[in-house]
Amino acid sequence: MTKDPQAVPAQEALERLQKGNQRFLDALRPSGDISPELRRDTCENGQHPYAIVIACSDSRVVPEHIFDAGIGELFVIRIAGNVIDAHQLGSIEYAAQHLGCRLILVMGHTHCGAVEAAICHNPDGYIRFITDEIRAAIGGEKDEEKASRLNVRHSVSIIESSLVIHQEEETHRLCVRGALYHPASGRVEFLDDSGEKEKKDPNAGMDFAPLLESLIGVIQEFHLKLGYEKKEIGLYYPLDSLNRLLDRTLTPQEMDRALAAFADGEKDRLGPLQISRKGDRYCIRVPETGAAYVHDHVEEPKFLAAFLKTLERKDLAFSDIRAVFERFSNQARWKEADHEQFDYLFWFADDKPDAYRYCVRFEEDGHTSYHRFTQKEYDARA
Numbered sequence: 001m002t003k004d005p006q007a008v009p010a011q012e013a014l015e016r017l018q019k020g021n022q023r024f025l026d027a028l029r030p031s032g033d034i035s036p037e038l039r040r041d042t043c044e045n046g047q048h049p050y051a052i053v054i055a056c057s058d059s060r061v062v063p064e065h066i067f068d069a070g071i072g073e074l075f076v077i078r079i080a081g082n083v084i085d086a087h088q089l090g091s092i093e094y095a096a097q098h099l100g101c102r103l104i105l106v107m108g109h110t111h112c113g114a115v116e117a118a119i120c121h122n123p124d125g126y127i128r129f130i131t132d133e134i135r136a137a138i139g140g141e142k143d144e145e146k147a148s149r150l151n152v153r154h155s156v157s158i159i160e161s162s163l164v165i166h167q168e169e170e171t172h173r174l175c176v177r178g179a180l181y182h183p184a185s186g187r188v189e190f191l192d193d194s195g196e197k198e199k200k201d202p203n204a205g206m207d208f209a210p211l212l213e214s215l216i217g218v219i220q221e222f223h224l225k226l227g228y229e230k231k232e233i234g235l236y237y238p239l240d241s242l243n244r245l246l247d248r249t250l251t252p253q254e255m256d257r258a259l260a261a262f263a264d265g266e267k268d269r270l271g272p273l274q275i276s277r278k279g280d281r282y283c284i285r286v287p288e289t290g291a292a293y294v295h296d297h298v299e300e301p302k303f304l305a306a307f308l309k310t311l312e313r314k315d316l317a318f319s320d321i322r323a324v325f326e327r328f329s330n331q332a333r334w335k336e337a338d339h340e341q342f343d344y345l346f347w348f349a350d351d352k353p354d355a356y357r358y359c360v361r362f363e364e365d366g367h368t369s370y371h372r373f374t375q376k377e378y379d380a381r382a
């Protein structure tokens with residue numbers, strides 16, 4: 001990309017949008033310049049829009065009116081529900097790379113029919129492409145305004161994670177912002193002080209400790225079962241499990257970044273973690289330095305060791321399993337499992353020596369299989 005001397009810096013573009021919206025609120029009719037002179041001038045000398053606006057197709061949401069803009073001022077992409085896919089990204093890239101736009105504004109709105117359809121209906125036909133995308137953004141949110149905000153955030157995060165846009169962001173001060181238009185008042189609410197902070201440090205306040213604990217727990221389990229070797233271990237997590245561990249509702253793109261930050265924070269301890277994703281399934285590869293760290297520095301889980309030792313025996317009975325739990329605590333509990341594929345659930349009421357839920361199944365061939373879950377994970381799958 002060539003440096004465009006006419007490019008308007010993102011902050012200045014944002015202020016122009018805010019002032020434009022104020023003029024719109026104050027005026028009775030649009031005052032943007034649509035004169036024949038400007039029309040001819042922009043044809044002969046090219047366009048230099050100062051911002052990219054992604055808005056809904058709703059006939060009440062007209063960005064040029066809302067920001068009191070004339071010909072050549074805004075590069076507008078309109079699509080029902082302001083969702084983002086490859087075509088929209090292509091348009092954004094074009095305007096950023098070739099027209100010098102520095103500000104990308106995703107503007108959702110209240111009373112959005114597309115968001116409402118995603119919350120309340122199951123549309124057929126091509127509409128579904130849009131409502132499915134919105135649903136991915138809003139999860140189970142039923143409040144229309146909150147859902148609209150989540151939908152804007154989702155579009156912002158898709159734009160930010162698009163590779164070319166991301167490079168532009170670093171080298172050319174490209175800025176992606178979200179906004180919510182209120183058609184009743186005409187006011188544009190720029191969603192961002194908190195969003196902006198999140199953007200600079202999207203993992204601010206995120207507690208990675210439960211993820212680290214889970215990782216270490218699985219590595220220990222692995223070592224106890226297969227014997228310790230100083231070698232790389234691959235661990236698999238679905239997106240929803242990671243969200244439960246981090247107590248967030250991150251999109252895959254946001255999770256990519258969160259895990260990158262996690263890996264960065266752990267590189268001195270666990271070594272360089274390799275993180276990959278297929279759809280919403282993640283693989284975290286812990287290198288041999290990480291395996292060695294867990295083996296050498298984290299205390300061996302004595303209960304898990306004893307439990308696994310017990311499971312090596314054939315033809316176990318319920319009482320054998322109960323005995324190993326009772327050996328470690330008088331707070332041991334058990335009941336029939338809520339999961340069809342298991343017979344019993346065991347746990348420690350006071351979460352000591354550990355807080356896992358152990359599901360056990362007595363197989364027909366005489367061996368005993370198990371899976372251990374965190375309580376949240378167990379509840380989510382019950």
Ligand SMILES: [Zn+2]
Binds near residue numbers: 082
């Ligand atoms: Zn709409």
